[in-house]
Amino acid sequence: EVDRPLTFVQFGDSDLSRVGDWVMAIGNPLGQGFSVSAGIISARNRTLSGSYDDYIQTDAAINRGNSGGPLFNMQGDVIGVNTAILSPTGGSIGIGFSMSSNVVAPVVAQLKEFGEVRRGWLGVTIGPVTNDIAETLGMDKAAGAIVSDITAGGPADEAGIEVADVIVLFGGQSVSDSGELVRLVGKAAVGSKVTVVVMRNTRRKMIDVVLGQRPQNLTAMPQSSITPEPEPEPEFEGVAGLTLSEIDEALRQKKSLPETAKGLLVVNVDETSDAHAKNIRVGDIITDAGQMTINTVDELKSQILSTKEAGRSSILLLVRRDGQPRFVVIDIK
Numbered sequence: 001e002v003d004r005p006l007t008f009v010q011f012g013d014s015d016l017s018r019v020g021d022w023v024m025a026i027g028n029p030l031g032q033g034f035s036v037s038a039g040i041i042s043a044r045n046r047t048l049s050g051s052y053d054d055y056i057q058t059d060a061a062i063n064r065g066n067s068g069g070p071l072f073n074m075q076g077d078v079i080g081v082n083t084a085i086l087s088p089t090g091g092s093i094g095i096g097f098s099m100s101s102n103v104v105a106p107v108v109a110q111l112k113e114f115g116e117v118r119r120g121w122l123g124v125t126i127g128p129v130t131n132d133i134a135e136t137l138g139m140d141k142a143a144g145a146i147v148s149d150i151t152a153g154g155p156a157d158e159a160g161i162e163v164a165d166v167i168v169l170f171g172g173q174s175v176s177d178s179g180e181l182v183r184l185v186g187k188a189a190v191g192s193k194v195t196v197v198v199m200r201n202t203r204r205k206m207i208d209v210v211l212g213q214r215p216q217n218l219t220a221m222p223q224s225s226i227t228p229e230p231e232p233e234p235e236f237e238g239v240a241g242l243t244l245s246e247i248d249e250a251l252r253q254k255k256s257l258p259e260t261a262k263g264l265l266v267v268n269v270d271e272t273s274d275a276h277a278k279n280i281r282v283g284d285i286i287t288d289a290g291q292m293t294i295n296t297v298d299e300l301k302s303q304i305l306s307t308k309e310a311g312r313s314s315i316l317l318l319v320r321r322d323g324q325p326r327f328v329v330i331d332i333k
Contacts, residue, residue: 009070012077014056014100017041025060025082025096027069037061039094046097047179048084052119052186055097056080062096071098080104106187120188121214122161122196123154125325126178129166132329136307136316137166137291138202144168145178147198148318148325159209161198164291164318164327168204169197185211201291239300240315240332241273242266242280246296258323262295263287274331280319287325288318304332 017023021041029035039060046055056071062082071080080098087093110117126145134142144166150157161167167175170184171194188194190213198205244264245251252261266284269276288294289303307315317328 009072009076009078011101011105012073012075012079014054014079014102017044017056017073017079017100019044022074023056023058023060023079024072025058025062025066025069025098026072027062027066027082029061029063029065031065035066042095045180048097051179051182052103054100054103054183055083056100058096058098059094060096061092061094062098063092064090066096077101103183103187118190119186119214120190120192120194120211121155122185122209122211123151123156124161125149126167126181127327128178130329132314133316133327136312136314136329137199138310138312139166139199143177144175144199145181146327148327155209155212159196159207161196161207161209162200162291163293163325164288164316165198165200165205167196167198170194171196186214239297240304240330241270241275242286243268244286244297244300247285257285261285263320264294264297264300275328278328278330280317280328280330281321283321285320286317287320288316290315307332 019041022038023041024036024038026036037060039058041056042059043057046057047053048055056079058071062085066082069082070078071082073079079101081104082096082098084097085092086095107117124147127148129142129144129146131142133146147161147163147165147167150161150163167181169175170181171188173184175181175184188211190211193208193210196207196209198207245267247257247261247263247265251257251265252259255265264286266280266282266286269280269282286294286300289300290307292303294300294303304315313331313333314329315332317330319326319328
């Protein structure tokens with residue numbers, strides 16, 4: 001109880017912190033009361049288990065009881081909130097983690113204004129861009145986040161983002177990987193208009209997206225109940241070692257496929273093919289090839305031909321198994 005306003009600490013800009021900068025951690029370790037430890041920032045942008053993780057790693061001693069305490073830079077600004085340690089014994093071995101202030105500050109502001117955290121939502125399922133995928137799509141390097149699915153009626157769907165687009169810029173900031181895109185979208189304000197730059201057919205395309213609010217419970221993708229048959233009756237053969245059947249209403253009923261199932265059903269795989277080596281199996285559904293939606297074998301053959309004419313020896317396929325999408329790069333030599 002004091003008769004004057006107490007001073008309080010200020011959040012600093014954690015993005016300005018560099019590996020090697022000196023920091024101080026304050027807290028209540030192991031129930032011993034107030035304690036201060038000093039060290040340096042040993043790594044940035046660490047993730048542990050959450051989608052929005054952006055930890056500062058430090059060798060300033062952090063132990064149980066330090067959680068919630070501030071991590072200060074040498075200007076006295078709070079650049080992190082002490083959160084966790086990595087240790088085989090439970091005590092500090094110089095690998096501590098502090099959630100960066102640029103993640104914490106917006107959460108605090110939203111809790112004060114709304115009483116809850118409201119994160120931006122793009123409405124896409126994304127995955128990493130591997131070296132194989134980057135080479136197949138004609139990209140200079142493996143970077144960005146590739147879209148494997150889009151929520152119908154969501155912000156991305158309304159704006160015109162498509163499956164197999166590679167998001168490389170979000171709101172003017174480069175997207176190095178899928179984890180960074182999750183963090184950027186989560187920090188963006190609900191209802192804000194953001195310019196997204198995607199790579200589509202080797203060209204950059206700018207798309208304006210109005211972000212929604214991330215739903216509390218995102219529903220799972222519909223599950224299919226595909227039963228592989230030991231002796232399928234192939235309708236088409238000779239496409240990269242795959243025997244494929246075009247999905248129509250009759251096939252949906254015969255194979256108990258969901259109404260949303262579209263594309264080509266894999267009914268046989270040559271065990272000597274690259275497709276088999278890349279874990280494409282009977283019952284999988286191919287929906288996209290070379291960043292284009294396909295519904296017929298002729299469309300797949302056309303994409304393979306176009307890829308060869310472009311001088312590339314592999315093609316990117318979007319394959320679904322039990323409703324879950326994944327990208328596969330297969331040879332088409």
